[in-house]
Amino acid sequence: MDDDTSYARWEQRTEIPLFVASLAFMAAYATRVLAVDLASGWLRLCWLVMLGLWALFVVDYLVRWRLRGQRFLRFVSSHFLHTVVVVLPLLRPLRIVPLYDAIQPRQGAPRLSLHARVIAYASLSTLLLGFAGALAVYQQERGAPGATMRTFGDAVWWAASTLSTVGYGDITPVTPTGRVIATGMMVCGLGLLGAVTGSFSSWLMQSFSRHGDERRPPGR
Structure with a gap:
């Protein structure tokens, strides 16, 4: 129960910042793909931003695993979407439902x-x-x-x-x-x-x- 409570608290605090980070990752990736004439220094900066944000997603994944207190393979199988967006961070903005769950307690009843x-x-x-x-x-x-x-x-x-x-x-x-x-x-x-x-x-x-x-x- 303590693990569940800690997990819920972690998700409540991090879901919004991580969603913003996922949009930043997508923006950096789009810049690398579309801005072909951009200076090499800026392209390298976009790559570093993507790498740093991906490391942030990995840390979040590992923290969630530890808070759940499950074996790693069981956590992977029971949190499939979390695993997918760590392997393919470009898809992380698709975690809209958990984002809504994190925002909803502050908004009251659903509109x-x-x-x-x-x-x-x-x-x-x-x-x-x-x-x-x-x-x-x-x-x-x-x-x-x-x-x-x-x-x-x-x-x-x-x-x-x-x-x-x-x-x-x-x-x-x-x-x-x-x-x-x-x-x-x-x-x-x-x-x-x-x-x-x-x-x-x-x-x-x-x-x-x-x-x-x-x-x-x-x-x-």
């Missing part, structure tokens, strides 16, 4: 319904995932032999069509790493799209049911 929150979380996650995926794929595809993704705009278009499960096929990754990233984005796109459509459908059914009950005469 949005459950369905609205799910749709908002999924939509914001889609935007962040699309931007991160476009950056990662563009870095791999840029200059590759036979690549159809020649600009970052092409990468954004590809990310949008992939996450929406449309997949026009006009722009496709040709490098092995690019295709691995594409596979991950396809899976995430299906999950996020399912969350949005499922929540919206549930909200419609509840709304129609509620209006039907209100219009039904008493005693029937």
Whole structure:
């Protein structure tokens, strides 16, 4: 119980600063990928910022593990998202739900319904995932032999069509790493799209049911 209390207190205090740090990591990564004409000193500074922030994420992960008091492999299996964002720190901004849980006690009662929150979380996650995926794929595809993704705009278009499960096929990754990233984005796109459509459908059914009950005469 003490471990759980300490863990919750640590998460409450660190979730917001770490989310800001994750946005800084993404900004530094985007600078390295997009600002190709930037002086080498600034590019090196971006790399050092990324390395320092990644070390911060690792320290947070290890502290959480110690506070849980679990064996390492059990902690890894039971905290899958934590493990993923340590291995792939570019995805750390996707930890929006824990961020909301850290902010909510200060705000009082939720202002949005459950369905609205799910749709908002999924939509914001889609935007962040699309931007991160476009950056990662563009870095791999840029200059590759036979690549159809020649600009970052092409990468954004590809990310949008992939996450929406449309997949026009006009722009496709040709490098092995690019295709691995594409596979991950396809899976995430299906999950996020399912969350949005499922929540919206549930909200419609509840709304129609509620209006039907209100219009039904008493005693029937």
